[in-house]
Amino acid sequence: MKIGWILPDRRQTGTLSIDWGNRISPLHQEFDLRTIPRAFTLGIPEEVIARTAEKARIFSQVARLDEGGALFAGSIEAGTDDGGRVVVLTLIAQLHNNETLTADCARQIFVPASEKEYGEKLREVLSKDLLSQDSDLSSMLVAVKQFPLLRTFASERLVRTANPPDWMKKKIFGNGHCAG
Amino acid sequence: VTVRWAFPSIGSFLTLWRSHSRRPRRAGQGQRRGTGTRDAAAGCSGPTTVFSHSSSAFLTSDLVHAFKRARVGTSNEEKQEKMSWNKLFFTVLTTVVGNIAKKGLDLAPEFLTKLRAWWTGKTIAVIGPTAAGKNSLFNRLRKLPIPEKHVQTRGAEKVANFEISWPMPDNTHVKFRCRKSINIGGEIDERERYWLQACQNADVLFYLLDSSKLASSQKTTIARYQDDMRWLVANFRELNPSIAVHILLNKVDITLGSWPHDASATKLLTTQVALIEGHAKEMLGDYFGRVTGITPISMENDFLFGKYFTQALGAVANRRQS
Numbered sequence: 205m206k207i208g209w210i211l212p213d214r215r216q217t218g219t220l221s222i223d224w225g226n227r228i229s230p231l232h233q234e235f236d237l238r239t240i241p242r243a244f245t246l247g248i249p250e251e252v253i254a255r256t257a258e259k260a261r262i263f264s265q266v267a268r269l270d271e272g273g274a275l276f277a278g279s280i281e282a283g284t285d286d287g288g289r290v291v292v293l294t295l296i297a298q299l300h301n302n303e304t305l306t307a308d309c310a311r312q313i314f315v316p317a318s319e320k321e322y323g324e325k326l327r328e329v330l331s332k333d334l335l336s337q338d339s340d341l342s343s344m345l346v347a348v349k350q351f352p353l354l355r356t357f358a359s360e361r362l363v364r365t366a367n368p369p370d371w372m373k374k375k376i377f378g379n380g381h382c383a384g
Numbered sequence: 385v386t387v388r389w390a391f392p393s394i395g396s397f398l399t400l401w402r403s404h405s406r407r408p409r410r411a412g413q414g415q416r417r418g419t420g421t422r423d424a425a426a427g428c429s430g431p432t433t434v435f436s437h438s439s440s441a442f443l444t445s446d447l448v449h450a451f452k453r454a455r456v457g458t459s460n461e462e463k464q465e466k467m468s469w470n471k472l473f474f475t476v477l478t479t480v481v482g483n484i485a486k487k488g489l490d491l492a493p494e495f496l497t498k499l500r501a502w503w504t505g506k507t508i509a510v511i512g513p514t515a516a517g518k519n520s521l522f523n524r525l526r527k528l529p530i531p532e533k534h535v536q537t538r539g540a541e542k543v544a545n546f547e548i549s550w551p552m553p554d555n556t557h558v559k560f561r562c563r564k565s566i567n568i569g570g571e572i573d574e575r576e577r578y579w580l581q582a583c584q585n586a587d588v589l590f591y592l593l594d595s596s597k598l599a600s601s602q603k604t605t606i607a608r609y610q611d612d613m614r615w616l617v618a619n620f621r622e623l624n625p626s627i628a629v630h631i632l633l634n635k636v637d638i639t640l641g642s643w644p645h646d647a648s649a650t651k652l653l654t655t656q657v658a659l660i661e662g663h664a665k666e667m668l669g670d671y672f673g674r675v676t677g678i679t680p681i682s683m684e685n686d687f688l689f690g691k692y693f694t695q696a697l698g699a700v701a702n703r704r705q706s
Contacts, residue, residue, distance in 0.1 A: 213536070218514040218608055219572050232573040242581070246573060247538030254533070287515050289534040366540035366566045366581065 205309070206298040208234070209316045209323065210246055212282045212291035220246070222296070223316040240275065241267045242367035243356040247292045248279045251364045256281075262329050264341045264359040265369070266348050274299045274348075278330050278341075282322040293322045295330070304345065307334040340373055347371045499701045503548075507564050509583040512592030513608050514570040517634040520683035521592065522567055524693070537569040540578040548697075575612070580619055588700055589629045591616075595680070596638040598656050606663060613667035620671050628700050629674045631660060637682040653680065676703040 209223045210231055220231040231246070240246075244267035252263050265277045275298060282293035295313065297305055310331045315323035333339035340359040348357050354370035361372045510518045519537060523530065526546045543565040549557045566582040568574055583589055591612070598605045616629070633656060640649045657678055665672050679696040682688040 213514065213571065216515045217604070218570060230572070232576055235573075237573055237576045240577070242540065242577060245539035246577075247536070249539045250535045250537055250541060250567075253535045254531075285515075285536065287534070289515065289536050291536050292538065364541045366542045366578075 205300070205303055205305075207313055208296050208298075209319065210292075210294040210296055211316060211319060212285065212293055212322075214283075214285045214291060216285055216287055223318070225314045239269060239271065241356050243267070243358070243365070243369040244275060244277065245365075246277070246296075247294055248281070249362055249365055251362060252360050253281060253290055253292075262326060262333065262341065262359075264333075264344055266344065266357040268355045272301055274301075274303075276305055278326060280322060280326040280329065282319060293319050293326060295323075295326055304348075305330075305334065307331045310334055343373060344371070499698070502701045502704065503697065505561055505563065506587040507585050508562050508588045508590060509565065509586035510590045510592065511568065511575075511579050511583065511612070512570055512590075513594070513597075513605075513612065516570060516592035516594045517632075517683045518570060518592055519567065521590065521632070521634075522565070524683055524689055525562065537567060538574065539569070540581055541567045543567050572611075575615060579615070580622055583619070583623055583627075585624070586627060587624060589623075589627055590632055590696075591629060592632050592634050593660060594635050595633045595653070595656055596635045598633075598659075599639050599652060602659075606659070609660065610663055610667055613664060617668060617671055620674075626704070627674060628676045628704050630676045630696055630700050631664065631678045632696065633657065633660065633678060633680045634683060636680040637685060637688065676700045 207225070211221045211223055211228070213220050221228050222231045222234050244265050248263045262278045262280050264279075265275075267275045269275065275296060277294055277296050279292045279294040282291055285291045293316075299305070310327060313327055315327060330341070333341040334345075336342060344357050344359045347354075348371075351371060356369040357371045358369040359373055361374050362368060510521050512518055514536075519534070520530070522528075522543055525548055526543070543562075545561055545563040546565075547559050547561050549559050564585055566578070568578040568582045593609060594605070620627075636653060639653060639656070657680070661678055664675055664678075668675065677696070677699040679692055679699065681692040681696070
């Protein structure tokens with residue numbers, strides 16, 4: 205498992221950076237972005253932020269990659285940028301085949317020095333949600349195991365997205381089956 | 385097509401002028417220079433579209449007459465503000481397209497019919513760097529209120545079909561629908577993932593650039609702009625063969641600051657327009673023919689947005705029809 209943090213672009217530079225713990229690089233240089241399914245958002249869709257009044261709630265996603273393995277992302281609101289816009293801190297984990305994120309593992313994740321407050325908050329919520337069977341995150345991870353042929357999963361229902369994930373919480377499939 | 389762009393009737397002009405928004409810009413979105421009357425000055429400006437190369441560049445004397453008539457009953461300061469703002473855009477236009485004949489807009493019924501027909505059902509895409517005003521433009525077009533919480537856009541979000549109401553000189557409106565638009569973020573990783581998706585079905589591409597950032601950090605802003613132009617060149621083949629690109633130079637109200645605008649503010653805007661035109665020519669090469677113009681604009685001001693966006697629409701339709 206390789207862990208990185210996509211840092212908020214607080215100065216509106218237009219380039220998001222990823223902190224690997226020992227180095228920080230531009231996000232677009234670290235991933236072949238064409239291989240990441242479009243439904244996997246590197247952050248939080250606006251509609252989720254708009255309807256989430258509750259603070260310290262994370263938006264989680266999983267994407268199975270063509271070349272094997274998967275990506276997990278957990279994102280949290282991280283204050284505002286220089287222009288007053290809400291920005292997001294995202295934990296991204298590159299998982300090997302059949303590897304999953306556990307609460308123990310989450311507790312040991314490093315926190316980026318520049319985003320200590322929000323990093324610790326995200327880590328705390330993530331650990332708590334991974335332990336709780338009722339959390340949206342746990343429901344999503346159950347679905348990941350339950351539907352091995354689906355590629356993309358999200359812990360929130362997305363209505364406005366142009367690239368809907370294959371599985372969303374409370375998504376109704378064509379056969380009327382409610383998967384969430 | 386020879387066109388003559390007429391200003392709306394003096395009645396509607398005054399109504400718009402009196403009712404235009406004086407909503408203050410949010411903290412952190414840019415600093416006002418001086419105090420007080422910037423919005424008032426902005427609200428009195430007339431429409432101007434700066435064409436990069438179009439033979440149909442226009443700015444009408446009707447506008448000047450409208451301003452002259454509008455001065456009746458206003459204070460000297462207000463008169464000066466209005467004329468100052470108007471003159472400024474004349475200066476910008478003259479500098480950039482001074483050698484291009486300014487033709488009048490003949491808004492004959494048949495021409496309006498053609499414009500309406502051209503725009504009806506068109507799909508637009510809005511792209512541009514981070515915080516250039518893409519969300520605000522969509523909100524403006526959809527007549528949505530400015531949200532309390534501004535959010536950095538991540539991912540691609542469908543924009544519900546919406547209708548644009550286009551004011552005409554005879555106080556009527558041409559209405560047309562925009563469909564299948566997608567709102568996207570402006571960061572480089574978002575550009576690589578979603579911009580093409582947003583642009584693929586578009587008939588018209590609005591590229592937004594932040595004038596205030598161009599003023600405060602020109603080097604990085606131009607570098608990003610050039611990079612985006614390179615992206616366009618690399619992806620033009622994937623787009624609608626007849627796609628039109630229109631550049632909106634947003635947040636000019638911040639760049640110019642409060643009235644009275646000094647000579648340096650005027651010069652700055654003129655330089656900016658010339659600069660982005662020059663880089664577009666250089667970077668786009670043969671594709672520069674797709675560019676229908678560069679229009680200064682402000683999303684923050686009702687009056688400015690209404691007038692200048694209307695001009696941009698006219699410029700696109702006129703250019704694509706000719």
